[in-house]
Ligand SMILES: NC(=O)C1=CN([C@@H]2O[C@H](COP(=O)(O)OP(=O)(O)OC[C@H]3O[C@@H](n4cnc5c(N)ncnc54)[C@H](O)[C@@H]3O)[C@@H](O)[C@H]2O)C=CC1
């Protein structure tokens with residue numbers, strides 16, 4: 300076990316996702332090593348964050364080596380090797396995630412610059428705050444000294460949702476499912492591809508019919524966030540925190556199966572270079588790779604192209620806003 304604390308920044312730490320995320324991080328969810336938490340909030344939320352820190356203290360977590368809080372990104376990001384950018388406004392019922400671009404996008408220009416100037420050389424940045432893919436693009440574009448591939452966005456929640464919905468349909472445990480992946484944007488156009496997914500060693504697509512995939516499965520996965528907002532009156536929090544941990548855990552520690560990661564496209568599968576889009580990925584020694592050589596049928600190609608078009612639209616919008 301490494302005894303050097305891993306310095307992890309979390310933004311929006313006093314929010315709902317923060318409340319589920321911090322305690323698991325402090326308990327060792329990223330790996331069996333000490334962790335130092337650097338928590339960023341806006342000034343008015345700092346008193347509430349102080350209460351959360353009191354609760355962290357009250358857990359006496361053996362791996363928690365320190366907690367620092369503040370409203371200055373430069374100070375909080377100083378020397379961090381992991382940055383979880385969660386802090387952003389959540390959508391309300393009836394909104395699309397892209398509706399948050401003008402409100403949230405500017406958060407990621409300042410945080411991109413602050414990471415550029417203050418984070419450790421090996422920093423890995425994961426954006427959860429919505430619209431996550433394009434916010435990651437904004438942060439990446441404002442951090443010219445950090446390699447682009449260190450900026451990811453979260454589609455692991457969609458991946459986990461896709462896994463459970465398929466497992467329920469087929470009456471199998473989630474552990475039977477492999478090679479599942481979400482492609483495209485974390486919005487209603489996302490595409491969970493079942494044509495390359497395996498269940499119990501056999502093709503998933505051959506065990507369900509196409510009408511179920513098109514009319515039930517894809518819409519259920521893609522609109523799950525909205526369904527949760529409707530049911531809870533607030534957007535997903537514990538599951539989003541769980542997915543944020545899953546993504547960063549795997550990026551740091553490696554994978555044994557495909558995982559869905561939104562990463563800057565290198566042009567693989569015709570996805571426009573530079574946009575941050577979800578792909579099937581594997582991770583070895585802290586480096587992810589987009590899985591190559593996957594056969595995509597015409598249905599999949601069409602769905603991916605539609606989602607990529609949404610990402611291009613968001614990119615054009617933030618260009619116009621002067622954020623990239
Ligand atoms: N990618 C994904 O799968 C998911 C993304 N989300 C997104 O995550 C974000 C956070 O969600 P919640 O925790 O539920 O929201 P929340 O409103 O409970 O918490 C957000 C926190 O961010 C803080 N904040 C705002 N601006 C900030 C800034 N400039 N620097 C630091 N902190 C700042 C706020 O003060 C607040 O405490 C939302 O944008 C939401 O839509 C939520 C679920 C899943």
Ligand SMILES: O=C([O-])CC(=O)C(=O)O
Pocket residue numbers: 389390396429456523524525527528534535539
């Ligand atoms: O739907 C939302 O606004 C929150 C979110 O991203 C999700 O739950 O997937």
